[in-house]
Amino acid sequence: MPAMVCTADELLGWKDFPKGLKVLLIESDACSAVEMRLKLEEMDYIVSIFCNENEALSAISNKSECFHVAIVEVNTQNSSGIFKFLETANDLPTIMISDNNCISTMMKCIALGAVEFLQKPVSDDKLQNIWQHVVHKQAFNAGGKDVSEALKPVKESLISMLQLPFGNAETGKQASVEAEQENNQDLLSGCDKYPAPSTPQLKQGERSLDDGDCQDQANFSMEQDSAEQDGECKSVETTCGNSIFECTALGSPASGEDAVKEEHESTNCCRTEINTTTCYEGKDRPSNKTSNAAGLNRSSAVRNTCGIKASKKRSKVDWTPELHKKFVQAVEQLGIDQAIPSRILELMKVEGLTRHNVASHLQKYRMHRRHILPKENERRWPHPGGSAQRNYYPHKPVMAFPPYHPNHTIPGGQVYPAWIPPGTYTGGIHIWGSPYYPGWQVPNESWYWKPYSMTHADAWGCPVMPQTVGSYPQFAQQTAPDFQTTIEMQYTGSTLLNPSDLHAAEEVIDQVVKEAISKPWLPLPLGLKPPSTECVLNELSRQGISKIPPHTKAPNIR
């Protein structure tokens, strides 16, 4: 294969990655090509333009040039050629761009290994982020070993990138927030298990294909009602147990800032619950929207009252959504059986939190989990493998890197499981599985196609890993899966299920998580919203693609 993917060594020696990234651009329209080139060059990428796949392919095969990533325009006229390109240059991470959203083309490209499909005009952010695919590919090729080593320089380079003061005030703020979390969670400490970047295209708060994503959560956005219950000001006691916008869709930037302070109680903040657009559910919830607003005011009033005394003593830990999120993440990463207080604590990296706190929370967590799983088990899903409405990526999430580019920042809530406090009114629709105990959602679903791509994982160009699965954070897509369902899917390989082996299923999941942890190649979300699996399959078969091109062998998951 005329593969031009860079090697680990190359990455190692790469000074200011991703500067100098060599981009192969196939664009039939000269104007667009130039425009694109300019943009890319502004980002310090090195661009070579080809107006058709043949030129590009010959350049590749001549080895006259090498490339790290390809950006390929596809349209109705050139698609067959482009397909050929994809097939031939299948080692080159290829990003499709297109004017029309022809779903079948899109899918075919993805099926042929395209790593991303973007609509034109492509935003700068997305262009900026193409390097992620290179890293990802690299990580992928590295087979999980030494990946973190290999990516170290990249990481460093990213750190500096993140620390740059960004022009845009708003995004700048977010960026720094992200950076901070980054540092906390992944960079400063030994967390380099997850070096693979995650492309947040799916999650961009702005427009785009994924509007449905946060919808569900958004509906739950409520103020915290705690204030009204107890006369005492909770905010004082609990300092900064703030909640970051779980549902970023709503999240106002303002609330975000405050919220971020969460862990740093040292800042003595009296927390501002006012705007927190968490998924909290007020008691007055079912009524109407206006009550919501009222609630907000109320809570803010209360807060103000007590804002004066800033008592530092924190007698109780407030397990805010964020805290819990971290907690769950930690647990997920460790695997349920490895999840012990000390390690969780370590992973969480929350200042001031004690092992005892974690232990206590863990206790509760386990109880709920125990309680909930069996119940879920009973209401096992009636539609096996097929039903398009729910085909979930059956793996537990292990978050890699949040987005790097400022404009790619995704508010935390999109990535992590939303916190739906117990008692949340789910309106009869079970949002994320457990109507019984919505608070303990275990994030687990993700990409719809995964179940089908187990064998041809890589070929799908979709977020999968060679042998294992990467766990993925909950991407709150349109429908949410229910936990058990997911387990079964995975356990049975999305075939038919014998709805009995809950335990086995659980073990599998745990194991998957463990494996995922030990194998750093995390999937990259694609820049397009995955159609339902059924849809994809139909489309593919309609196109005569019964099996996916070889590419990389992705062994089945047991």
Added chain:
DNA sequence: GTAGGAATAT
């Protein structure tokens, strides 16, 4: 002595 985890207290 330490930590995890269940039981119990607040």
Added chain:
DNA sequence: CATATTCCTA
């Protein structure tokens, strides 16, 4: 209730 604290065990 949700957390903290205590108690028991390894």
